[in-house]
Amino acid sequence: xxxxxDEILSSKKARVLENDCEQLSKDVxxxxxxxxxxxxxxxxxxxxxxQGGKYHLLVGISGSVACIxxxxxxxxxxxxxxxxRLVIRIVTTEAAKHFVNENTLGQALYDDDDEWNMWxxxxxxxxxxxxxxxxxxxxIAPLDANSMxxxxxxxxxxxxxxxxxxxxxxxxxxxxxAMNSAxxxxxxxxxxxxILKDLLRYKEIPPIEKELMCGERGYGAMATVQM
Numbered sequence: 001x002x003x004x005x006d007e008i009l010s011s012k013k014a015r016v017l018e019n020d021c022e023q024l025s026k027d028v029x030x031x032x033x034x035x036x037x038x039x040x041x042x043x044x045x046x047x048x049x050x051q052g053g054k055y056h057l058l059v060g061i062s063g064s065v066a067c068i069x070x071x072x073x074x075x076x077x078x079x080x081x082x083x084x085r086l087v088i089r090i091v092t093t094e095a096a097k098h099f100v101n102e103n104t105l106g107q108a109l110y111d112d113d114d115e116w117n118m119w120x121x122x123x124x125x126x127x128x129x130x131x132x133x134x135x136x137x138x139x140i141a142p143l144d145a146n147s148m149x150x151x152x153x154x155x156x157x158x159x160x161x162x163x164x165x166x167x168x169x170x171x172x173x174x175x176x177x178a179m180n181s182a183x184x185x186x187x188x189x190x191x192x193x194x195i196l197k198d199l200l201r202y203k204e205i206p207p208i209e210k211e212l213m214c215g216e217r218g219y220g221a222m223a224t225v226q227m
Contacts, residue, residue: 039108041117048130056087058135060160063095064178066142066222070100073141073225074107091131091160093147115159128162137171138163141205142178142222145189151200152192169201176205178222185219 050056057077061067070090078086092100092109102109115127140147140160147160156165167173175196183189184207196202210221 039102041113042108042110042127043117046114046118046125048125048134050134051087054085054087055081056089056134056136058089058091058131058138058163060091060138060140060143060163061096061100062093062140062142062144062147062160063098064142064144064222065099066178067096067099069222069225071105076225089131089134091163093158093160095144095146110159112159115162128159128166131163132166132168135171138167138173139176140164140174141176141225143175144177145179145183148175148177148189148192148196152195173200173202174205175202176222177207177220179207179220181216181220183220 059070059074061070074088077088088107090105090107090109092111094112097109097111100109110127110131118125118127143151149155150157150161151164154165156162164173177184177189177193179189193204197204205223207220208223209219210217
C-alpha cells in the first residue's frame, strides 16, 4: 500500500513538472516572439509606391547566422550609393528571424505573416507580387542551404521563395551563399548553384574561407559586406 502511494505521488509530481516545463517553454517562445516584433502585420493599406529617382533594392535573408551582419550590410549599401538615392526593403524567412531583431534594425521585415494578413479578398495586394514589381533588383544575403535547395527546385512555400519564383528575369538577382563547409562541399550544392547561375542567370557572390560558427575553418562563410 505504501509503495502504491509513493508511485501515485511520484506520478503527480511528474505531471506537475511536465506542466511547468510546458508553460515555461510557452513563456520563452512568447517572449522571443515579442522581442522579434512589436508591430502588427502589414495589411492591405500598406504602400508599394515607388519613389522617383531612387533605386529600389529588395534584400532577402534566410536561416544563417550570417544574418547578424544585416545591419552592417544595409549601412554599407547606403554608403556606396549617392545620398538618399537607395531605398531598401527586407524579406525574411522564419528561420532568419532567430538572428535579427526587427525592433533594433530600424527597418521593417516582411515575413510570412504579412503575406497572409495583407490578402483577404480578390483585389487585395499579393505581397510577393507587389515586392517583385516594386524592386529594381534583389540581393539574398545570406542564402542558406535550405533556401538554396528550395529555389533550385522551384519550391515556393514562404514569402522569400515566392518572390524569387515570381522574379522578373529582366531584373538582376544576386545571392550570397552562407553555410557550413560540409554543406558547401556537398555535390548537391554544386548542382543547385549551377541551376541558379546557369539556368536562372542569378549572380553569385561566392563565400569565403574563415573560421565558421562551428569552430572549424573552411569555405562557406558569407562574403564580407565591405565593398
